[in-house]
Amino acid sequence: MSTGLKGRCLCGGVRYACSGPLSQVARCYCVQCRKASGGECATNAMVARGTFRILSGGDLLREFESSPGQMRVFCGQCGSPVYKRYANDPEAIRIRTGLLDDPIDEMPQLQVFVSRLPFTIVDASDPELRARRRPSGQTLVAFVLAPFVTADQPKSRRALEPSGRNRASR
Incomplete structure (x- = not known):
């Protein structure tokens, strides 16, 4: 303890x-x-x-x-x-x-x-999630959103584009 x-x-x-x-x-x-x-x-x-x-x-x-x-x-x-x-x-x-x-x-x-709780909790004891680290050069927004963005969500994918600023609001 x-x-x-x-x-x-x-x-x-x-x-x-x-x-x-x-x-x-x-x-x-x-x-x-x-x-x-x-x-x-x-x-x-x-x-x-x-x-x-x-x-x-x-x-x-x-x-x-x-x-x-x-x-x-x-x-x-x-x-x-x-x-x-x-x-x-x-x-x-x-x-x-x-x-x-x-x-x-x-x-x-x-x-x-x-x-x-009105939504689902991510199981933080999952070793794969606990070991996840942000790659050098990747924006925080891209790192956080990457697991949730798929090819059928083109508007969301724009948030992952490297542009030097957060594009998630577009």
């Missing part, structure tokens, strides 16, 4: 450290987590409250009670969700793994509210 972790919000105003191990790495697809993260899910890891400390920007933190007893703590400057805590579990908090400075080795052990 990862220990000695540091993280920060998008603007860098809030910085934190966690000396204890992560546990219960989970991806949550509930509506609240999707809205709070702005993505298809939120990936959280539980840490003991005593192992977590705010290094800077504590005055920037804001709280929102998204449901009874569940507090979401975020940076009031950039809006990054930093962690959440539950009134019925005062000894633990759940940090957002996307704010960690370095990637963690732990794969999510749990996925919850998957039925709430």
Whole structure:
């Protein structure tokens, strides 16, 4: 398990450290987590409250009670969700793994509210997908779209043309 972790919000105003191990790495697809993260899910890891400390920007933190007893703590400057805590579990908090400075080795052990997700998830444990790297000189747009573009989609194929700029919007 990862220990000695540091993280920060998008603007860098809030910085934190966690000396204890992560546990219960989970991806949550509930509506609240999707809205709070702005993505298809939120990936959280539980840490003991005593192992977590705010290094800077504590005055920037804001709280929102998204449901009874569940507090979401975020940076009031950039809006990054930093962690959440539950009134019925005062000894633990759940940090957002996307704010960690370095990637963690732990794969999510749990996925919850998957039925709430309106589209299919790519299986990141597939070795072929995990090994995929962007070739030198290929645009990011071309790399991301290549698996989804076929010969019968000529308009989409234009996004893959090397032109020095993103042509996906044409």
